Amino acid sequence: MLDLIRLLRPRATLFGAGFDAFGEWGLSFRKRDDLLFCRIERGECQLVRPGYATRHIKKGDFVLIRTSTPFTLTSNGSVEPVDSETAVSVSKRNKLRLGSGEGRPVTLHAGKFVVETANEALLTGLLPQLIHIAADGPSLGRIRSLLAMNEMEAREPGPASEFIILRLVELILVEIMRSHHLQESRENKGLLAGLSDKITERALAAMHRDVARNWTVADLAELSGVSRSKFATRFRKVVGTGPIEYLLQWRMALAKNELQAGIKSVSEIAFAIGFQSSSAFSSAFTREVGCPPSQLRHPNRVGPT
Structure with missing residues (x-):
């Protein structure tokens, strides 16, 4: 939260x-x-x-x-x-x-x-x-x-x-x-609904705690104490998207915040949120956000990307 x-x-x-x-x-x-x-x-x-x-x-x-x-x-x-x-x-x-x-x-x-x-x-x-x-x-x-x-x-x-x-x-x-x-409103889907659900709460907390880890659906299901298929179905129903898709969305949200802050380089941001190279991060960011990371960087930022 x-x-x-x-x-x-x-x-x-x-x-x-x-x-x-x-x-x-x-x-x-x-x-x-x-x-x-x-x-x-x-x-x-x-x-x-x-x-x-x-x-x-x-x-x-x-x-x-x-x-x-x-x-x-x-x-x-x-x-x-x-x-x-x-x-x-x-x-x-x-x-x-x-x-x-x-x-x-x-x-x-x-x-x-x-x-x-x-x-x-x-x-x-x-x-x-x-x-x-x-x-x-x-x-x-x-x-x-x-x-x-x-x-x-x-x-x-x-x-x-x-x-x-x-x-x-x-x-x-x-x-x-x-x-x-x-949070428990039936009209609601998303992070707040997920944090109030017994099955998805542990997985969401773990992804937020260690966003750079190479999480799999099996890892998250084990943490939640249910089968892989039950976890994936429940997560999508409550949060509104699949667990790995959610993790990517959260990584992109963190990246946008860091880019606008203008303190870290693109490569630093990439490694901090779980990408093995700045080029892999840039490709994923452009695909998900619709523009390259450089377009969101703070204009006063000086230093390497």
């Missing part, structure tokens, strides 16, 4: 000061493959996604959503929504106002998580498309404590409040990723 967080380095950005809505209103979000979050400070609304059941979100709720499909926040599903990007671009206020009148007020704060560009694809398979943490739902102690701190800071802002709120939201994401309750 720590390896993953170090590669992603998630950072939160807020969408201005949030928005206030009254009466009948709707705000739509386009398909962007971003990871957005929102917290309801007061009132309630609906979250509508094509092909999914409508979600009712209330005061104190926190929602984490990937915009792999468009979605709408609305007072009810029959209202024609305003496009969020258009509304923000034409508004001259830091805090958006929607609807009309003063009835049924809703205040909502939203933003998105930004991760290191080189490995942002890792995030796609980590979390379900939607995570809804209800204010009155089953306990997720640390997350709820962070949300309470976030709400207090928003209600009683002081010096550096925006900085504090952003760091709290980032910690909320990390806690969501750590939560076994969410």
Whole structure:
């Protein structure tokens, strides 16, 4: 998990000061493959996604959503929504106002998580498309404590409040990723699901601990205490890819991170992640990533490749 967080380095950005809505209103979000979050400070609304059941979100709720499909926040599903990007671009206020009148007020704060560009694809398979943490739902102690701190800071802002709120939201994401309750979501495949599975967890931990080792499916199956065929089937079902394919993807993720850091040479990176030559690494990297390692190297790097 720590390896993953170090590669992603998630950072939160807020969408201005949030928005206030009254009466009948709707705000739509386009398909962007971003990871957005929102917290309801007061009132309630609906979250509508094509092909999914409508979600009712209330005061104190926190929602984490990937915009792999468009979605709408609305007072009810029959209202024609305003496009969020258009509304923000034409508004001259830091805090958006929607609807009309003063009835049924809703205040909502939203933003998105930004991760290191080189490995942002890792995030796609980590979390379900939607995570809804209800204010009155089953306990997720640390997350709820962070949300309470976030709400207090928003209600009683002081010096550096925006900085504090952003760091709290980032910690909320990390806690969501750590939560076994969410890792076991049937909607999820990937590393987090694999780390919560009794069969695949040992194999994943071993590959991350010794990424340079020449692992075989038989080695990993023995570590996991099951037959080779059972292990391979289970790994693909839970993680979403074969074990050796996963190992290669993880090696490439580590390599992209090192290349952008610009500290190690290509040959040093190659040997550190299990390749016997820089040429073999370069060929594999180009095949998997779509460009040679030199294209991702930090521009200030000086030294041999």
